[in-house]
Amino acid sequence: MPNLSVAPPSPIQLRRAVASSFLGSVIEYYDFLLYATASAVVFNKVFFSSLDSLTATVASFGTFATGYLARPLGGVVFGHYGDRLGRKRMLVLTMTLMGVASFLIGLLPTYAQIGSLAPIALVVLRVLQGVAVGGEWGGAVLMSAEHATGRRGLWASFTNAGAPFGMVLSTAVLSGTAAVMGEQAFLSWGWRVPFLISIVLLAVGLFVRLRVEETPVFEAARERVSRVPLLDVFRDHPKALLLGVGVGLSAFVAQGTLTTYLIAYGVRAGFARQAVLNALTLSSALAVLGIVGWSALSDRVGRRPVVLAGAVLMAAYGFALFPMVDSGSTAVLAVALVLGQSLVHPLMYGPLAALYTELFATGSRYTGASLGYQIAGLGAGLAPLLFAQLDASTGGGTTTISVIIAACCLLTVVCVLALRETSRHDLASVTTAVPASGRVADTAKPSSA
Secondary structure (H helix, E strand, C coil): CCCCCCCCCCHHHHHHHHHHHHHHHHHHHHHHHHHHHHHHHCHHHHCCCCCCHHHHHHHHHHHHHHHHHHHHHHHHHHHHHHHHHCHHHHHHHHHHHHHHHHHHHCCCCCHHHHCCHHHHHHHHHHHHHHHHHHHHHHHHHHHHHCCCCCCHHHHHHHHHHHHHHHHHHHHHHHHHHHHCCCHHHHHHHHCHHHHHCHHHHHHHHHHHHCCCCCCHHHHHHHHHCCCCHHHHHHHHCHHHHHHHHHHHHHHHHHHHHHHHHHHHHHHHCCCCHHHHHHHHHHHHHHHHHHHHHHHHHHHHHCHHHHHHHHHHHHHHHHHHHHHHHCCCCHHHHHHHHHHHHHHHHHHHHCCHHHHHHHCCCHHHHHHHHHHHHHHHHHHHHHHHHHHHHHHHHHCCCCHHHHHHHHHHHHHHHHHHHHCCCCCCCCCCCCCCCCCCCCCCCCCCCCCCC
């Protein structure tokens, strides 16, 4: 079947799409990762105060993980309608859902006020956050990638770069709020402020997002949309879906380790909470540059070499990470986070935005890319919970945790080697992007976009 006849790309719309995707991702992940930071330093005391310290931390990470468990559902639901009705409509809905859920978390009564209803309500709102972010990522990536005809790795990576920038924003707001008030005031009401700010960010994000037009690739395929995109993914792209999950899993396990588990681990190791948050803020800010830079390199050398290098390096770095934290030096802690989150992790994570986009055909691309990415993303939600439980059962040993990280990286290496290079695939193709044989046609079109 021939490629779709796609309208000429608009440089203005490309810039708007990239800006919208980045800003939308920043806002979504500000809300989503704000919960991650709060689950490590606040929620165990506010919503699980009846439990001992370590058990409360495990329970807090459990509610954190529910958001990741809900993300594949969001990917399927919003992916279905995004493939049928358009990318833009779904992105407006996902942003609204996330902003409202986060705002309501800021209004929740605590365990001391309403008992067990407090953590139950917290879990419900966390699930809604997960559904929202599960639908957001795929649409945001496609808005950038499908508006571009070249350098997809670069343009699509701004969606992924929004995640650490959202972490910078959420950590800065949370730590800044904690710094201007005492511990008692912060635990009493101050932690709510960063969540309530979400409603302001929502208004800004919607203003920008509504100015972006639907992607030309989707418009060209509008008459050929699938009735059930999910069935198309399972029928036409099963190998691509499975390999995509394997490729991304280690990046998310590393992400959950570096941005969530290490916060609680560092505090228990004797560091002041603010020192850990400061190091996390620095490493997250530098991660934006790492993601964009390595993704741009993947346009030149291919997705596979960049992701492979990141997986191998992270497998080794997992054994050095915890001894560096255990050194007791704040400077070494900062170096550990910067090396892990800003240099090594972006090698694996940055190119995923373009790679998942290139694995699926136009009619089921939103569904397929979202599902593969979000299933892999379970690693970021479950890893902190698993590691906290291992920590509780082993009395603080981290060797097993490092082995698990290395094993996930090995899986990524195997899956990348089994997956053919995708960087030169033409997104206007209506045929299967990665057929059962794993071969990808070299149908790229040169562009100066």
